[in-house]
Amino acid sequence: VKTTAADLPTLRWVGDSDGCLTLIDQTLLPTELREIECHDAATVWEAIKSLRVRGAPAIGIAAAYGVCVALRGASDSDVLARLDTACDYLATSRPTAVNLFWALDRMRAVGQSMQGKPAAQVRARLLAEARAIHADDQRICREIGRIGAELLCDGQGVLTHCNAGGLATADYGTALAVMFAAEEQGKRLRVFADETRPLLQGARLTAWELQQRGIDVTLICDSMAAQVMREGRVQAVVTGADRIAANGDTANKIGTYSVAVLAEAHGIPFYVAAPVSTFDLTLDSGEQIPIEERDPREITHGFGRETAPAGVKVYNPAFDVTPARLIAAIICEAGVIRPVSREQIATVVGQRKA
Ligand code: MRU
Numbered sequence: 001v002k003t004t005a006a007d008l009p010t011l012r013w014v015g016d017s018d019g020c021l022t023l024i025d026q027t028l029l030p031t032e033l034r035e036i037e038c039h040d041a042a043t044v045w046e047a048i049k050s051l052r053v054r055g056a057p058a059i060g061i062a063a064a065y066g067v068c069v070a071l072r073g074a075s076d077s078d079v080l081a082r083l084d085t086a087c088d089y090l091a092t093s094r095p096t097a098v099n100l101f102w103a104l105d106r107m108r109a110v111g112q113s114m115q116g117k118p119a120a121q122v123r124a125r126l127l128a129e130a131r132a133i134h135a136d137d138q139r140i141c142r143e144i145g146r147i148g149a150e151l152l153c154d155g156q157g158v159l160t161h162c163n164a165g166g167l168a169t170a171d172y173g174t175a176l177a178v179m180f181a182a183e184e185q186g187k188r189l190r191v192f193a194d195e196t197r198p199l200l201q202g203a204r205l206t207a208w209e210l211q212q213r214g215i216d217v218t219l220i221c222d223s224m225a226a227q228v229m230r231e232g233r234v235q236a237v238v239t240g241a242d243r244i245a246a247n248g249d250t251a252n253k254i255g256t257y258s259v260a261v262l263a264e265a266h267g268i269p270f271y272v273a274a275p276v277s278t279f280d281l282t283l284d285s286g287e288q289i290p291i292e293e294r295d296p297r298e299i300t301h302g303f304g305r306e307t308a309p310a311g312v313k314v315y316n317p318a319f320d321v322t323p324a325r326l327i328a329a330i331i332c333e334a335g336v337i338r339p340v341s342r343e344q345i346a347t348v349v350g351q352r353k354a
Helices: 041-049 056-070 079-090 100-112 118-151 175-184 201-212 223-228 258-267 342-353
Strands: 011-012 020-024 034-037 157-160 190-194 217-220 234-241 241-245 248-252 270-275 318-323 331-334 336-337
Touching: 011 258, 020 056, 020 223, 020 234, 020 318, 041 056, 041 079, 056 079, 056 100, 056 118, 056 318, 079 100, 079 118, 100 118, 100 157, 100 217, 118 175, 118 318, 118 331, 118 336, 157 175, 157 223, 175 234, 175 270, 190 201, 223 258, 223 318, 234 258, 241 336, 248 258, 258 270, 258 318, 336 342
Parallel strands: 157 190, 157 234, 190 217, 234 270, 270 331
Antiparallel strands: 011 020, 020 034, 241 248, 248 318, 331 336
16 A cells, blocks of 8 residues: 555556556545556446546546456457447446547447457457557647646646546646646646535545645635635636537536636636547537436545435535636647637537547
């Protein structure tokens, strides 16, 4: 068990086609840094569902490797059928982050292009594809960081919500990449991390990651953001995204929408940082984005303690949608999308998607 250094990758593949997916169990952070091994699709499914691995890009990568573990022992005659079953199954783990479906579609398409090939060859090709999805994410997050850092200035206070850092991606993050890159350019930031009720990704993961990298971070409760803004401590907000519709409406962790409303009320720019794979141009607006509802016990029994009366009614949506009009710009690897409009998204993202 490691408890200090952040030198473990969020997730990694160990071995050849018969190898396994190893990932940091994020439910144990920040007090324990421990990896788990996934040798079958059910373990990957459970890891995604229970947020051992979470964050839109990271669950896409995990699902791609999940397909590879699911095909262990496949024969020439059943490998493609098993690929389909594995993709359908892994797609049921979580509904909101589109990167999950994007990665599975990519794996399925590669498999379909290998009709009639021996199972060993199909499996090797699929592992290569999962590795490519993983490596692409590393490169893309650095691009997002480089492009987004231009929007931040030395000495600024920056607020973020949930965790869109290395733990939510291959290793560098999206929203946090912007901060990491700004710091690498010599800009000094004061970051405010919302704790992010109910599962505390901000407190457990973002505050931990920023501390590990020596970045000035202050943890606040979600309900403190307005006061912190009114006191003039925040000059920009940067968050990640789970799915962005064609008009720019953006789903992200529950509470993001409130932060965007507060930012507008205080005249603070609200930025979203996300890869092109997080855009879902098949959806006209955010109204069509499926919002995951999670176990009420996350609210009534958070982290093992009962904090609500037995039997109380609970509503627990895990994501909300920030309307495009509240977003000053979206930072992706293809550039800065500003204004956030259907036309601008089609211009910047449409070509990359085609
Ligand atoms: O429920 P989670 O922890 O998977 O939610 C994660 C978020 O909302 C992130 O902000 C988003 O996935 C972007 S990660 C780069």
